[in-house]
Amino acid sequence: MSRKIRITYEARNKRDGKEMLRWLQSDATRLIKDLDAEIKIDNREQSTSDLRPVPDEEFETDVAAAANEELDRLAELAAAVEDRQSDTGATESESATGRLLLRRRREQKEAQERLRSGIASAAKLGIRLLISLTGIKAPKD
Amino acid sequence: MTSLDEFRAKLSGRIDDLPLVARAAFATRCARRIASLTPSIIADEPTSLNITLSHLVDRLEEALTGHMSGDDWQNKFLPTPQVRKFFNDIATTDQEKFAVNCVLHAADAVDNIFRATFDPTQAVETGCAAYLACSDSVDHILRDLRSIELLKDSESWTDETTVAISVLGPLWPDGQPKDWPDTSSEDCELVFEIDLPDGATDQEVKRRLIKLSGELDSLHRSYGGRGLRVVGLDVPREAPAFQGVSS
Numbered sequence: 001m002s003r004k005i006r007i008t009y010e011a012r013n014k015r016d017g018k019e020m021l022r023w024l025q026s027d028a029t030r031l032i033k034d035l036d037a038e039i040k041i042d043n044r045e046q047s048t049s050d051l052r053p054v055p056d057e058e059f060e061t062d063v064a065a066a067a068n069e070e071l072d073r074l075a076e077l078a079a080a081v082e083d084r085q086s087d088t089g090a091t092e093s094e095s096a097t098g099r100l101l102l103r104r105r106r107e108q109k110e111a112q113e114r115l116r117s118g119i120a121s122a123a124k125l126g127i128r129l130l131i132s133l134t135g136i137k138a139p140k141d
Numbered sequence: 142m143t144s145l146d147e148f149r150a151k152l153s154g155r156i157d158d159l160p161l162v163a164r165a166a167f168a169t170r171c172a173r174r175i176a177s178l179t180p181s182i183i184a185d186e187p188t189s190l191n192i193t194l195s196h197l198v199d200r201l202e203e204a205l206t207g208h209m210s211g212d213d214w215q216n217k218f219l220p221t222p223q224v225r226k227f228f229n230d231i232a233t234t235d236q237e238k239f240a241v242n243c244v245l246h247a248a249d250a251v252d253n254i255f256r257a258t259f260d261p262t263q264a265v266e267t268g269c270a271a272y273l274a275c276s277d278s279v280d281h282i283l284r285d286l287r288s289i290e291l292l293k294d295s296e297s298w299t300d301e302t303t304v305a306i307s308v309l310g311p312l313w314p315d316g317q318p319k320d321w322p323d324t325s326s327e328d329c330e331l332v333f334e335i336d337l338p339d340g341a342t343d344q345e346v347k348r349r350l351i352k353l354s355g356e357l358d359s360l361h362r363s364y365g366g367r368g369l370r371v372v373g374l375d376v377p378r379e380a381p382a383f384q385g386v387s388s
Contacts, residue, residue: 003337007350008373009357011326015316016366018326019173022199023307023364024357025331030208063347064374067354074358075368097284098291105292105308107363115356122349126338 005060007067012075031116035123143279145272152268155286156261161254161300162205163289166309168250168267169201170285172243174312175274177324179240183231192224194244201244201251207303211255220248236274243270259300277318285309311365330372331357350374 011021122128143151156164176194183194200218203209209218225245232238250263268282288309292298317324333353337346358369 003339003341004334004376005337005346005350006332006334006373006375007354007371009331009333009354009369010329010372011361011366011368012370013367014327015325016361017311017313017317017324018329019312019324020307020361020364020366021326021329021331023305024360026203027305027307027360028333028357030206059343060374060376063350064371066347067351067371067374070351070355071358071368071370074355074362078362078368098287101288101291101310102295104310104363104365105295108308108360111356111360111363115360118349118352118356122353125341125345125349127341127346127349128336 007064012071027112028115028119031112031119035116035120145269148272148279149265149269151283152265152286153261155290156264156268159261159264159289159293160298160302161257161259162302162304163293163298164261164264165201165247165250165254166205166304166306167286167289168247168264169198169205169306170309171267171271171282172201172247173198173306174278174281174285175240175243175271177312178275178278178321179237180234180322183228183237183240194228194240197224197244197248201247202306204251204254205304205306214252214255219252220245239270239274243267243274246270281312307364314365331369 009021156167159167176198179194197220200209204214204218228241228245229238232241246263246267250267252258253260253263268286271278271282292308296302298304312324335350354369354371361367361369
């Protein structure tokens with residue numbers, strides 16, 4: 001019997017619109033769907049040796065903390081890059097807005113490709129992200 | 142302030158120069174912006190038809206990506222006369238009526254893709270309905286149009302080029318306008334359930350989850366967000382009942 005883990009993310013800055021979480025969900029769902037056939041094949045190739053019990057509470061806390069350490073590190077890196085860009089005196093002119101749009105577009109393609117590779121690589125180990133249970137919780141109120 | 146006629150004239154010439162799907166993308170972006178501003182009685186509350194304006198826009202966005210067949214669009218997602226009547230009936234204020242018009246015009250603009258109809262009118266009228274629903278959105282609408290034009294040129298879009306609406310970045314990059322309904326990500330969480338193989342070691346699981354987190358974080362930032370944080374990691378004891386995506 002396989003194990004399941006549920007990992008929950010929120011936007012680091014709540015002012016970021018919820019549409020971006022929806023786009024992440026949509027991208028990940030599409031990538032997983034595209035890779036689904038490959039994932040099924042790889043699952044059949046998995047060894048069932050080295051059985052372990054489901055992760056305990058300590059393991060859950062440890063992994064969540066490690067993931068957040070990595071996300072904190074990425075946030076510091078991003079902040080440093082942002083500082084450098086603001087030092088160059090970038091303005092909100094139309095050309096600056098256009099450059100930002102095209103730079104983000106390039107970054108989106110790169111990030112989507114990395115996520116695709118990550119999901120495919122995980123699939124090769126039989127790690128599978130479930131599409132149907134991926135979603136954004138509705139506002140609590 | 143730009144009058145409606147001036148605004149329509151500005152849109153007409155420029156939308157005419159856009160490829161087919163890009164026109165529908167412009168209309169859908171207007172619809173998303175206005176659906177997010179519509180009072181919650183229409184935009185957010187489930188209706189007797191179990192559909193909201195925001196749900197309609199979800200479908201329009203999906204249709205733009207090319208991951209929806211013409212049959213599915215026609216039979217499942219194209220708003221039926223019943224759905225159109227429902228929204229027209231429930232809209233009471235002028236703003237609500239214009240918002241409904243905006244989303245339904247956008248649906249017609251998306252329908253043009255499946256019918257291969259090269260008529261810019263629906264996209265222009267979507268923009269005009271957005272103007273009427275909220276004149277404060279004009280600058281944002283024109284900026285979206287400019288972004289689509291830039292992407293069309295830089296990526297050589299054709300009539301067949303599908304569009305993920307996320308290419309346009311955040312709806313409100315400088316923060317949403319004061320006194321408009323909250324569209325921030327407060328109380329929204331992205332949840333992944335991950336099925337692990339029996340043989341996976343703790344170290345491997347940890348390494349993979351850290352990597353996945355970094356990849357999702359990068360993608361969030363590339364959309365204009367400021368990254369993610371893990372708020373929970375647990376082993377579900379029973380199947381969780383997730384709700385659908387809320388816009």
